[in-house]
Amino acid sequence: MIGYICKYTPIEIFEAMGEEVRRIEPEVTSFNQADTLMHPNICSFAKGVLESALAEHYDGIVLTTCCDSIRRVYDVLREKLPGCFLYMLDAPRITKDAGVHIYERRIRDMIKAYEAYSGKTFDEEKLAEVIRKKEAETAISFRRDRPNIGILGARANPNIRRILEEHGANVAFDLTCTGLGRKLHWQENEPFTGYVRGLLSQFPCMRMETAANRDRMIEQYAGSVDGIIYHTIQFCDNYSYEYAWLKDILKKPQLLLETDNTKQSYGQILTRIEAFLESLQSGRAKAAGSRAAGNYVGKGSAAGGAVGSYAGKDGAVNGVAGKRMGKGSAAGGVTGSYVGKGNAADGAAGNRMGKGSAAGAAGKRMGKGSAAGGVAGNYAGKGNAAGGWDAAERTGQGGTAMYVLGIDSGSTSTNAVIMDQDRQIRAFEVVRTGAKSGESAERILKAVLEKAGLAREDLARVVSTGYGRVSIAFADENVTEISCHGKGAHYFNPKIRTILDIGGQDSKAIRLDERGEVVDFVMNDKCAAGTGRFLEAIARTLEIDISEVGPEALKSTEAIEITSMCTVFAESEVISLIANNKEKCDIANGICNAIANKAFSLMRRVGLEPDFMMTGGVAKNPGVVRAVESRIGGKLYICPEPEIVGAVGAALYALNTLGL
Amino acid sequence: MLIADKYIQYVKEKTLKEPEKSWDKILLGFRMNRLRTRFLPHRGLAKGYQRLEDMMMAHVADSLSHPDRYVWGNIFAPCEIIGSFGLNTLSIEALACYLSGYHLEDFFIDFSQSIGIAPTLCSYHKAFVGAVESGVVPHPSYAVTTSLSCDGNLNTFRFLQKKNYVPFTLLDIPYKDDEASLDYLAGQLEELVTEMENHLGLKFNMEHLQNALRVENETRRELKRFYELLQTHYYPGEIIHQLYLMMGTHLLMGTQKFLDLVRFMNHDIEGMPEFTGKRILWVHLLPFYQESLKEYFDESEKYQVMATDIVMDYTGDLDAEHPFRALAQKLIENVFNGSYDHKAQTLGRLADRLHPDAVIHFCHWGCKQVSGGSVLLKEEMQRRNIPMLILDGDGIDKRNSHDGQIKTRLEAFLEMMG
Known part of the structure; x- marks a missing residue:
């Protein structure tokens, strides 16, 4: 079995030599080996390839010089897999004749190396047979009865396509390097050169020099779909340039989706795609x-x-x-x-x-x-x-009033709201989410029903939202927290166009239209910087309660800049500040400013359209609120109970479904 | 507050308010700083480093004052060819550093990220893209980049071409060191000449190029001597001077003035006292702002950075009779090209020659090609019994580099060395 990763790899050569080839599609649970053998800041796809190559058995692995991270994967694998046919194929970035010429030479060198390794012989006639048997796959397919989504950007992992299909969307095209069929040529007059030319003339990825036809094709394809998922991989930066360019060019809704090839990231991908749909x-x-x-x-x-x-x-x-x-x-x-x-x-x-x-x-x-x-x-x-x-x-x-329950199962708190058919909040409750979100949900259900003086049977419908939304067994439906925050914010104040939500483990900015519909959103990455968890860690370091961080910050007299973006780094930075006898209030203010900076950058990415609202537990922190207001140069609307906005939105969804 | 600091603060405030209108003030600051380095040099520094600093400031200030006299490049763009058109090369990495003198790097980096550029990208590239996209930095009419040493080059230049219409040539540096690669790259270098002639309407001067290569060979010989002298002589400098040397060896290589400077440094260092402290071979960029590193290395009689791979990235001779092949050879054999084993072996040989007491490998945020091999280099140095410290940080964005952590690691390492 020969493993490969890049679409420019001439896999048909190995097939012609009777070998089975498989594209390496990493989905790993940890980067333990990669972080030790390389560095944590390497592209997570490359780290995944390293983990897979070490865990699975391949007789050979052919890598190309496709990017910096893969070059380093090769260096490490060379040490770790001494008996394996590990080959680094130098793929040119230039597709003109000079590129074809040198690539042909490189591929012929590779054939010689494999012949020497395996004792097999390459036969051009057999290559011709393999190529003739392969038919080009359809690049684009539309369906009238469902939303058509196009996938662009960095190599998409199969989960993206699967989630889209499971949610009733049609993947109209996938222009990432795993989505397109191979472009194969076999010309009788110069067969091998024609094959190499075909390989290099595939839809160019971002490492290739010529991207002009890439732009043209993307614009043409994107014109005919309902929405586009622009996929990037954590620590692979090449595609972000294209996203920065396309987001202003393509007049279609776009979702920027970052993944990291771990199994654990499935939930994050799911939330983002569901919200987008x-x-x-x-x-x-x-x-x-x-x-x-x-x-x-x-x-x-x-x-x-x-x-x-x-x-x-x-x-x-x-x-x-x-x-x-x-x-x-x-x-x-x-x-x-x-x-x-x-x-x-x-x-x-x-x-x-x-x-x-x-x-x-x-x-x-x-x-x-x-x-x-x-x-x-x-x-x-x-x-x-x-x-x-x-x-x-x-x-x-039959003459009874109707009630619905919205429940937002977040990482830190679980929030529930009971609303009546007139969209009046009858009761709400906020509890800490324990280790099991399902258990917290049962607890809060009991508490909120008691507050409202109602019984379980009085609830006509329950809609759950938040990270734990799928774990709530008694919910009739689940909706993402992004859509729910949009609805909830609009309920409290219809003038709101930009929401900043900072919860326990993530922060997000959401842009709404005048009807409260979500038109754009961005979420922070896996990193906890700028979230409630971050604040909690710092409060612990400062030896104060989290509720005191804001009021402390307001007392600050000396400006201290907390420069580290990472929670762990910031924590140790705070320890140094404490060691330097800095005042708690000034450190607290520095932390609030650091969160505000991160939040501001999220808000800017969705457009900074007033009016602004802040939701989530961190909205109760007056220090952060002040710092964010100073960055945006405007006021933040904060409703009396900012933690329940998502749950209110969920309740509104429940009413809508009931036709109310 | 010093006048310079006040001016820096003033420019920063103006830029944050009206980025598009701040360029003249930034440029004026560069020119003033040029006068400062010339007439008010830092007394504790070795004379050679003072002149080096002045020469680099002049290169940046003079180039930027004449937009038709320079092209954007990356640090590996062939300045010898560009110089043979009578043009200067301004690398985006160096420009990003100079702009950070106004403490604007965070603004530029945040600007880049806010338009969608990945936060995990190299901070030099982010800072430069932000500086251009925010409207602060004007652009020349051409650019040249290489695929060496990172993926960011092609993408940054392509992005700027699309958004700002700055045409550029990409030189695709092949991975393998053989004749086919030489032909491939030499052909591209010749095409570069044609493309520049067509775009800029300027005439290329072959004799100038050949002479530049001869001067370059001589400069490289002098540089090797300088590094040998650094083993035994104390030559007070700051860590930033290694970056200035990198600028010189990549943007002014082949010029008589840079050769004269290195010769002067050699003459100057010979009269300096013996160095008895620890000698460090530094790998990759140096975070010139980092307090702890400055504290231990700047004008230090105890610790001296005696060589860096960013200056000694190519050590061979160039055949001036075949200049395109020679320059192709220089790029292909570069320590940053090819497998990491090539780098580890090259640095191993350098260590054998210079006998450093320790190696410090700085992993700059976002630099995959360097960070990804750091463990391999450490193993190579361990085979030679040379201790190596891997430091994580950021060459330009202070927010990605925590001084407390760097200090602890550095101090423990220095304690370990004894």
């Missing part, structure tokens, strides 16, 4: 909603955008909203409530009022809501509206 679905629905709204304009009403917005919330496509509206059913009332938030559709409400009694009630609510404006207005109008709505509901549900 959720935001795409709302986008698709928005487009469909606008189409549905067109019907209404035809009827003489004026509710286009608002109806579209409703359709978006419900995920309805292709005029579902319109149909429902036409029937004048109870759902019309719900639409009214959304219209109320949008302040834009009296005409639609009026239209609906003429169609049925329940919808009429909603229409009344609408009138009041939009007159008062904003969320408060919506609630101001609730008295009437709720009456009308409740009446309609009772008809359908």
Whole structure:
């Protein structure tokens, strides 16, 4: 078995010599060997290759000079696998004749080396046979019935494709180096040279000199999909340049997804992809909603955008909203409530009022809501509206009020919110997440039900979110924390466009549109710098409670800069500062500034559009809040209980699913 | 606060506020600093290092003052060919260092990261991309880079070409050291000449190139002598002077003025007292700002950096009759090219010649090709009974380099050496 990694490897040569070849696809649980034999800051794919090469048995491994990290993998493997046919094939970056010429020479050298190693003989005729048998794979495939996603960037691991397919998305193309079929040529007049030319004329990766046709092809392909996942590998920096370029060029929603080839990263990949698909679905629905709204304009009403917005919330496509509206059913009332938030559709409400009694009630609510404006207005109008709505509901549900539960299972805290059908918070609870997120969830369920004076059966639907969302057995559905924070933030303050959420183990910035839909988001990496855990570690070092870090920071008089980005480094930096007799308050302030710097860079990546909101446990730290406000040059809106925003969003999702 | 510090602070504040309007102030600072190095030299420093510092400052300030007189390069771009067009080479690594004199590196690095450049990329590249993209640094009309010694080169120059329309030539340095590689690279070097002639409308001077190679050979001989003299003589300098020497040997190699300078250094060092402290062979970049390293190495009679691989990256002679093949040979045989074994063997031979008491290998943040082989080099040095310390840090971004940690490691290592 010959292992290889790079698409420029002439694997057909080995196949022609009767060898089996396999592309090395590392998925490892640790980088123990790689971190010891190389360095922790090497590309994690390369580290994964090293781990796999040492753990699995290959008779031969052919590497190419594709990047700095792989060059070092070769150096280490050469020492560690002395009996193996380990070959470093020097692949040129130039694809012109000079490149073809030298690559042909290099490949012929490799053949000689393998012949000497294996005692086998290479035969060009056999190579021709292998090539004739191989058919080029289709590069692009679209499906009308599902979101079409394109994958770009660094070598994608199979999980990305699998998650997309499992979530009902179609992978329309994968232009990473593992996604494309091989480009093979066999010309009778110069067979071997033609083969080499074909290898080098594959869709160029970022190590190749000519990237002009790469840009052209990407722009052409990207034009026809709903969204693009731009994949990068931790500590492989080459593709970030292209992302920095493409993110402004391609007019499609894009998700920057960093992976590290470990099994443990699956959860992170899943959250990001799910959130991305959720935001795409709302986008698709928005487009469909606008189409549905067109019907209404035809009827003489004026509710286009608002109806579209409703359709978006419900995920309805292709005029579902319109149909429902036409029937004048109870759902019309719900639409009214959304219209109320949008302040834009009296005409639609009026239209609906003429169609049925329940919808009429909603229409009344609408009138009041939009007159008062904003969320408060919506609630101001609730008295009437709720009456009308409740009446309609009772008809359908046997006269009982309806409650839903949103539960956000984070790394540090688990938060739960019970909301009624009028989007009123009935009770909420925040508890520490223990070692098992499922157990904390049971605990919080009991506590929050008790607070609300309700029983388990009173909950019509439970939606979970957060890192532990899949471990909550009693949840009916789970939604990512990104979408939930978007919804929750919009609920508290519809003017919010940028959310900064700093939780226990991750931090994220989310950009919302005027309807509270997520349009972009970025999350920090695995590193804990700038998160609640970071703050906790530092508080421990300063020997104060985490709740005291903020108030301490506000007392600071001397500016101290904490320069280290890493939690471990920062902790030891703080120890040095303590050793130098620096004041606690100044150190605390330095830490708050360090977190703010990291947060600011996240927020800048989504666009820094005001108004700003901060959520998550760290929003309770006045030192960090002050530091972030100073960086963004504006105020942060912070709701009374910033830890429950995700859970509120989850509860809102539950209401939406119920058609409320 | 010194006037220079005040000016630095002033420029930093202005740049953060209006990056696009700060260039003249930055340039003025470079020119003023040039006057400072010439007329107010640092008294404790060896004269040769004073002149070296002045020459490098002049190279940067003079080049930047005449945008039509320089091209961007990386540190391995062939300055001999570029010089034969009458142009200076300004490497992006050196420029990033000079800009960090205004303490702006964090702003530039954050700027790069905010537009999507990976935080794990080499900080020199991030700082340079940020400096250009934030609108601070203007650009020349051409650039030359090599694939040596890292992947960042092609990508940084390609990015700047796309965003700022600075055309560039990539020289693909083959991995293997053989005749086929020589042909391949020599051909590219000849093409570079044609491309530059076409783009810049300037005439290439072959005689100038051949003479530059002869001067370069002589300079290299003098440099080897200098490093031999450093074994026995105390020559007070700072760690930054090894970086200046790297600039000289890569951006001014083949010029008479640099040869004269090295000759002067040799003349100067001969009159210096004997060095009885520990001699360090330094591998890779030097974090010139790091307090603990400065404390132990700057003008120190106890510890002296006696050679670095970034200066001694090629030690052969160049055949001036075949200049393109000679330059190709220089790049292919470079200590940073090929397998790490090639590097370890080359540094092993250097150690055999110079007899250092210890080796310090600095792993610069984001530099995969160096960090990835550090353990292999340590094994090679262990075979020679030379202790080696691996230090992690960042050559330019202070936030990635924690002085407390470096201090502990360094002190323990120095204690270990006795």
